[in-house]
Amino acid sequence: MGGTEHDAGHGAGHGTEHLTVRREGATLVLTLNRPEAKNALSLPMLVGLYDGWVAADEDDSVRSVVLTGAGGTFCAGMDLKALAGKGMEGEQYRDRLKADPDLHWKAMLRHHRPRKPVIAAVEGYCVAGGTEILQGTDIRVAAETATFGLSEVKRGLFPIGGSTVRLQRQIPRTHALEMLLTGRHYSAAEALSIGLIGSVVPAGTALDKALEIAEQVNACGPLAVEAVKASVYETAEMTETDGLKSELERGWPIFATEDAKEGPRAFAEKRPAVYRRA
Structure with a gap:
């Protein structure tokens, strides 16, 4: 495997x-x-x-x-x-x-x-x-x-x-x-x-x-995976309000990456995504 x-x-x-x-x-x-x-x-x-x-x-x-x-x-x-x-x-x-x-x-x-x-x-x-x-x-x-x-x-x-x-x-x-x-x-x-x-x-x-x-x-975007893991642990002990604020701080930058463009493009082209940690 x-x-x-x-x-x-x-x-x-x-x-x-x-x-x-x-x-x-x-x-x-x-x-x-x-x-x-x-x-x-x-x-x-x-x-x-x-x-x-x-x-x-x-x-x-x-x-x-x-x-x-x-x-x-x-x-x-x-x-x-x-x-x-x-x-x-x-x-x-x-x-x-x-x-x-x-x-x-x-x-x-x-x-x-x-x-x-x-x-x-x-x-x-x-x-x-x-x-x-x-x-x-x-x-x-x-x-x-x-x-x-x-x-x-x-x-x-x-x-x-x-x-x-x-x-x-x-x-x-x-x-x-x-x-x-x-x-x-x-x-x-x-x-x-x-x-x-x-x-x-x-x-x-x-x-x-x-x-x-x-x-x-x-198979998932590595930058997204690492940011999601970090967000889960960072927000675990926060209030919901603070946690949601922290999530945006972690999450928004991911949308500006090349990987974030590659994922939807690969989906549209019906092929596996090739992520480059960029």
């Missing part, structure tokens, strides 16, 4: 031992790659994730990002063994963390919002830190066998990746509080019913569905 698959080139992120990067057409696919630990978060994974988000935003040929996990699992959260003092892999990346103490929060999309749309493709466990990262994505696809939950309180911990703030803004507060205060796991069907995810597909097909959605995004 999405054209010929090839390794991400210059400026598209190179990954680490726990995070692989590849291209599918105009989509950058970031894969959490530590299946033996159910893709529990590690320093190499966090560094690779952060670099992937930055690379996607800096490369104009990338129009969307898909985030998924290897080995039939999305992410089982923080490495609790490492948290207990057993040591965390990837000591060679410590200098990156020292240079940017906020790097792990940016990697988990707590302190960073990519300007390109991010689509999550979830198989298996997406719990604790996995569900926290999920809240930073824009569109969410899950296999029918996926499992969600914020289990921190069961371990005497706090979901400090943003969940006490974001979850109640993304799903009804009663559901957010039940998830946060019980630490229980949710099936994909239940996660869909409360609005945590957008679609459920057969096991093993979440990535295919995410890439299909990404192709639809990629």
Whole structure:
């Protein structure tokens, strides 16, 4: 899907031992790659994730990002063994963390919002830190066998990746509080019913569905797509009056672009639009 698959080139992120990067057409696919630990978060994974988000935003040929996990699992959260003092892999990346103490929060999309749309493709466990990262994505696809939950309180911990703030803004507060205060796991069907995810597909097909959605995004005008995403998040906490004013400030400049002329012209000529980010 999405054209010929090839390794991400210059400026598209190179990954680490726990995070692989590849291209599918105009989509950058970031894969959490530590299946033996159910893709529990590690320093190499966090560094690779952060670099992937930055690379996607800096490369104009990338129009969307898909985030998924290897080995039939999305992410089982923080490495609790490492948290207990057993040591965390990837000591060679410590200098990156020292240079940017906020790097792990940016990697988990707590302190960073990519300007390109991010689509999550979830198989298996997406719990604790996995569900926290999920809240930073824009569109969410899950296999029918996926499992969600914020289990921190069961371990005497706090979901400090943003969940006490974001979850109640993304799903009804009663559901957010039940998830946060019980630490229980949710099936994909239940996660869909409360609005945590957008679609459920057969096991093993979440990535295919995410890439299909990404192709639809990629076929749209990239300047328009990025402005629409920015407007949605910018106006989320505004009053309606302020939000509508902000929307005009974001939206009107799009009509002056060459892409805005190309879209209607291509429609009239019954051909696919060729957008040039101009």
